Amino acid sequence: MLLWRIFRIAVVGLVLAAAAVGVVFSDDVLWVAVEWTHPSLLEFYAPDGLDATAKAVLIVAAVVKATLLWLILRVPAPGPLDRRERALRWLLYLAVAYILVLWFPLGLLSDMVDLVFCIVLWSTIYVLYLLVIRWRSWVLRAAAGALFAVMVAGMVNEVLDELDLPELGPGMVVGIGLIVCGLLETVLTLVGQHRDGRWSRGTLTAGWLSLNSYLLVFPLQYLSGGFESDSLVFTIFIDAVALVHVVWLAGTAREMPAGGLPAEPLPPARQRLIRVAVAAVVVLPVVALIPPESTPRTTFSGWSMGCYEFGPFGDLKPEERDDAFLCRARDQMGGVPPMFPDTVSDQQILAYGRELCRTRDREEQEALLRRAGSERASWGVDSSDLVYVCPEIVGATQPDLLRSSDEDEAANEAYIAELNARCRDPWPRTKGVVQATANYSLFADGDYGYYVHDPKDDRGETLAEQAIERLYDDDAQVGVAGSSVLVGHIEDVIDLCLTVKAFRTAPPLRLAGWDQVTEVPITTPHGHLTVPEAGGGDVGANAPMPNLAIEGKGRYRLRVYVRLNGGDEEHLVVVFPGTSKKRLKLKTWKYDSE
Structure with a gap:
């Protein structure tokens, strides 16, 4: 017991000393000493540092919390305990330790571990409350048991949410219901403790004061949009008020031995009055939560x-x-x-x-x-x-x-396969070192065309913008900017057939059968030239595209063949090493004057 008293003095003294040091030297130290959280939260609430008002509030909170901590760390009262009472005492002390300290290491684990720990802990505490407290009324005990079950169901609802399973109800409705039930279960527990007779007036007073968390803090929470309020004073107030609840839990555990005198039996009339009051406390809030038919029931808001x-x-x-x-x-x-x-x-x-x-x-x-x-x-x-x-x-x-998502995906794959099947290699007998043929999808509402580019070039966005600006320098509609070449399309189409081939030397021109042929320079600082792929999106090649820079980084020539076939458009892109910087219009599209 002597060691515990020394520990108690040391802990409370450390809080006050750290707060004093923080006032003089560092806002971060003052914040940690009073709020017991990481200083990064201070940057969220007060990015410009603490002003005089905030420091004053923190100093007052330090004194209040040190006083409450002194009450929490009192030595357990001596006396005989049976097995259930001993288990309840240690579980209540574990709950106190969780609220003060253990939340931090458990927070480093997954949310599921924390939720399961709380469910097991409080489910056991609630059961032991029903068995240990001498309620002296089966109505009171049954009402308390029903509310305890609702509180456990609320924790289970959080687990369901974490597992992405169907929940017990909309978050706002469940949240308000748990606040009401939390208030009522605390009231009934305090009534049971008073009727039991072993707990002191100070412990019961702490329990009644802890109701401020439900009567004041939680309504303010919903009115302000949540605990993440920008009011630093509000945050400090919440933490100080919440500690009163811990004083009640610690006092309940401390005074567990049945050394007090049992409460005097109540007169029959008063017992009936208490039964009616308990029934009203349980039933009326539930009735109040059921809106009349004329009231709109809104399961989902526009922001759900x-x-x-x-x-x-x-x-x-x-x-x-x-x-x-x-x-x-x-x-x-x-x-x-x-x-x-x-x-x-x-x-x-x-x-x-x-x-x-x-x-x-x-x-x-x-x-x-x-x-x-x-x-x-x-x-x-x-x-x-x-x-x-x-x-x-x-x-x-x-x-x-x-359709389902899987059916949509299968239908889309079948549609893409059909589009790709319509595209044929225009040079089937001239094999490139690497090559590919596929449908290329453009934006439905208009698109400049497609890029042949080095995707690893850090200047990619800048070069792409420059290529767009140069796209209409002539009627070839091929914009060149370093490692990016933008190839436009002649007709207003959303799909075109594209074949790409890479050669080690320049292939024959073969201009016959094509409406437009243009040759331009392109470079690659990283030895990579390719065409963007759709990759599940709406725009890009609908099949894997190879690396056309077969000789590694350096300069290449890029030749673009374009022709129209009815309402379809077909492109052939060939790439081969070459140092020339000339832009060659090998064949020009003849536009219809009409």
Whole structure:
């Protein structure tokens, strides 16, 4: 016990001494001494350093927290304990240690480890509360047990969220419910401790004061948008108030021996009054959380992060499809108004959605949206949104919207394979050292063309801009800038057939059958020249492209052949070593004067 008293004096003295040193020498030291967190958080709350007001608040907080720490570290009261009481005492001290110290090393591990630790710890504490505290009323014990179960369910909900599994409900609803239940379970536990009779008035007072966390701190948290408030004083206040709860836990563990006198039995009338009050405390908040039918129920807001979890229609379970439509209907990312006003309930939105599925044209859609009060009625509603509420109607005309991600990927691969199959090597008998033939996809709304470039050149972006500027220097539409050559297209197409070949010497010209042939210089400082690949995107070659710089870094010549075949456009690019810097227009496209 003597060693514990020395430890207690040393810890409290260290907090006060460190705070004093911080006031004189360093804001970081003052922050760590009072807040017990990394000084990097100080840069977040006060990037310009602590002002006089913040320092004064921290000094007061240091004294308050040192006082509370002195109460927390009191020596456990002597006395006999049975097995359950001894287990509850040590688990409560473990909870105190977690709040003060152990959160840091556990925070270095995965979130799942921390969550599982808390679930096991508090589930056991709650069970022992029911067994150790002499509640003297089965109604009180049952009510406390129900609230303890809700608190454990809230922790389980966090685990489900961490595992990306379906949660018990929307985050805001669950959060508010846990705050209410946390308040009530603390109240009932304090009532049980008072009826037990072994805990002192000081410990019970600390428990009642700890309710400030629910009555004041948490409402302020939601009003201010979360704990990440820019108010440093608010942050310090939260930490100081939260420590009162730890004083109550430590006092509960310290006074576990049943040395106190049992509480006097209450008169029957008062017992009935307590039963009614306990029942009201448990039932009324639950009733209050159930809104009337006239009140809009909004499962998802326009900013709900959970909406990003909904993928294509084919990936969703039937019970998830309505939620996906609600997310899209309430979406207001990018500053756009939602499809329906916030005053419209989930049930009404789903009803409007199914009615929109039965409209015959865009005018009927707009009229229905205006009737619902939509701010974007003139936009109508896309079939990609409506498919979630009426797949049988949308799927009849647009079956591709019913696909899953895997089916979409397979369909896209089949489409790309079909495009590539249409492209043929225009020089099948002239084999390059390396070569490839594939469809090249351009932007649907217009694109300059495609690059042959050195992707490892650090000047790539600058050279690409210069190549764009030089693209229209003549009617060949080939822009050259160092290691970047931009090849334009003659017709307004979104796909063209591209063949690339690399040779060790200049191949024959073979101008016949081509509408335009241009030869330009290109360099590579890293020995790499290639054409961008689509790689799952919308733009680029739809097959692997080889390195055309077969002789390593240095100078090369690049010859571009272009011809039109009906509405299609075909390009052949050949690359070979060459030091000439000349730009040669070997054959020029003859534009139709009409």
